[in-house]
Amino acid sequence: MRQFNISGKILALSIVLLFGLSIGGSMIIGYWRTESSKIPTRIEGGPFAGAYDPAAIKGSYTFKDIESAFKIPVTQLAEAFAFAVSGEPETTQPKSFEAYPQPVEGEVGTDSIRLFVSLYTSIPYEAEEDTRLPYSALALLRREGKIDEERWAELKDRYGVEMGSPSGMSEAPTSESGSILEIKGNTTYGQLFDAGLTAATIEEVIGIKVGNRDQAIKDHLEAEGLEFSQYKALLQEKVDNVQKGGN
Known part of the structure; x- marks a missing residue:
């Protein structure tokens, strides 16, 4: 019977190739997961x-x-x-x-x-x-x-x-009056959201769609031709009501 001698280099290369093919096959059928997944x-x-x-x-x-x-x-x-x-x-x-x-x-x-x-x-x-x-x-x-x-x-x-x-x-956070938020000229829509008001609740008060999160309410209302002072107290009431567990 003829005997074949396989060098160490060929054997090592064969093992590497076999391992690589195994991983490739596993990846194809979805079984291989890396730590970066x-x-x-x-x-x-x-x-x-x-x-x-x-x-x-x-x-x-x-x-x-x-x-x-x-x-x-x-x-x-x-x-x-x-x-x-x-x-x-x-x-x-x-x-x-x-x-x-x-x-x-x-x-x-x-x-x-x-x-x-x-x-x-x-x-x-x-x-x-x-x-x-x-x-x-x-x-x-x-x-x-x-x-x-x-x-x-x-x-x-x-x-x-x-x-x-x-x-x-x-x-x-509370203001001196005990409110969760004291509405001022620089109060943003994001602060109203964080205080618990929904966009729907705010729009119910001001009558227009809310601005973006970082926009000051006063600036937005004035840009729409509305007077901030007419809505400030109404919004404050909504905020205070939220703190008390109301709607």
């Missing part, structure tokens, strides 16, 4: 079987990754967690939240985005005890109809915090 695991059983699991979201995921998996627009994620967005919102990662001033009690971090996604999609998730949500996130959920008024009031008391101030705050 930002795809959360799916829920295996129950009424939400097959859906992506909010609990599987990692701090290294970007807003774009979350949008792809849970169909939450990056623009809304950026609005909900505006305090942490710098540069391109698509690349913002939940793990960056921890670098910002935190509330006196609790923390706004990766678990906050898991809770937000859960509330947005109605996929159950049990948040950690010290998890908190920015008022801006709760206001967006309310505005988009993801939570009703009763649930909003409950979540605001349980999880709501104001982000962006140097000291952080565990309660809603």
